Amino acid sequence: MLYCADTWFILKLFEQDAKALELLQNTKYGKDRIIIPLVVFTEGTKKLLQWGISQERINTFFDYIEASPHIILVFPNKDLATRTAHISLTFSLSIMDAFVATTAIMNNCEILLTKDSDYDLLKKKKYVKVQSW
Amino acid sequence: MNKEKKEYPFPKVHTFMVKEVCMAKKGQITIPKAIRDEDGMQEGDLFTVTHTPTGDIVFKVKKQQDPVDHLIKFLKSMPPIDADKAWQEILKERRKEHR
Numbered sequence: 001m002l003y004c005a006d007t008w009f010i011l012k013l014f015e016q017d018a019k020a021l022e023l024l025q026n027t028k029y030g031k032d033r034i035i036i037p038l039v040v041f042t043e044g045t046k047k048l049l050q051w052g053i054s055q056e057r058i059n060t061f062f063d064y065i066e067a068s069p070h071i072i073l074v075f076p077n078k079d080l081a082t083r084t085a086h087i088s089l090t091f092s093l094s095i096m097d098a099f100v101a102t103t104a105i106m107n108n109c110e111i112l113l114t115k116d117s118d119y120d121l122l123k124k125k126k127y128v129k130v131q132s133w
Numbered sequence: 134m135n136k137e138k139k140e141y142p143f144p145k146v147h148t149f150m151v152k153e154v155c156m157a158k159k160g161q162i163t164i165p166k167a168i169r170d171e172d173g174m175q176e177g178d179l180f181t182v183t184h185t186p187t188g189d190i191v192f193k194v195k196k197q198q199d200p201v202d203h204l205i206k207f208l209k210s211m212p213p214i215d216a217d218k219a220w221q222e223i224l225k226e227r228r229k230e231h232r
Contacts, residue, residue: 008220013208015216021205028201047223051214064204069181069193071201077187094231108186116224 003034004104006114008132010036010044014053014061019133023113027070034071034113037103039096041073074103091121104128147171164192 003009003023012020026032041062048058065071076084080102087105088098097118104112105127112119115132122128152165164174172194179195 007223008216011214011216011219011223014211014214016208016213017216021208024201024205028199043223047219048214050222051219053211053214057211060207061204064200064207067193067200068204069195069199072183072185072191074185074187075189077189080187094227096227096230106187115220118228 001032001111002107002109003032003131004100004107004109004112005034005036005040006100006112006116007040007043007047008115009034009113010040011047014048027068030070032070035074035103035107035109036065036071037100038073038075039099039103043096074107076103080106087122087127093118093122101128 009020013024023032027034045058049055066073076099083106084095084098084102087093087102088095093101097116100114101112101119101122110129111131112128113131119128119130123130148171150168152168154162154165156162174194181193181195183191185191
């Protein structure tokens with residue numbers, strides 16, 4: 001299964017949530033794969049700093065993420081940026097929400113890991129499947 | 134204050150570099166020396182090559198021990214945060230910026 005992770009999932013990992021850790025474990029064997037939009041990296045870093053996690057620890061976390069063969073940090077390109085603008089307009093999403101959703105859609109992710117009712121219309125139109133717990 | 138012992142086998146900070154390389158006859162490319170030296174790459178190292186749906190090609194050095202094991206151990210070494218509370222803060226910020 002190919003997942004796209006919103007910042008929600010990163011926070012769940014830092015909460016040591018059992019299900020989040022299990023999903024992470026599954027990437028070890030390639031059973032699951034996770035892509036992380038670069039904007040999630042930025043937003044996640046900001047929130048973790050606000051919650052008192054040191055930059056050093058955040059760097060360590062993302063270094064391990066980048067070293068994992070089945071977890072990929074996705075950098076935006078012009079095409080993704082353009083489609084993000086359209087999705088933001090069409091579905092009245094914030095730029096951040098739109099970036100995450102567009103990354104999931106353009107990378108053919110089966111599931112978007114997030115807990116945000118703003119994606120309901122995208123879900124309804126079957127652009128993306130959303131999972132949280 | 135004691136410095137915590139880091140069990141961290143990978144280089145911590147990488148220099149951001151952009152280099153142009155040319156593909157040879159049978160698809161071989163050469164990873165620039167500056168990158169090889171910084172990351173300690175050697176002949177015989179294995180890589181995974183990922184071709185993404187957006188056309189990006191991502192090379193990752195395949196380490197013998199899966200970094201996910203280190204990552205999970207690292208996450209469990211810290212006090213957990215309240216993810217739901219932090220997420221609610223993020224949702225507020227996203228919606229505020231959108232208005």
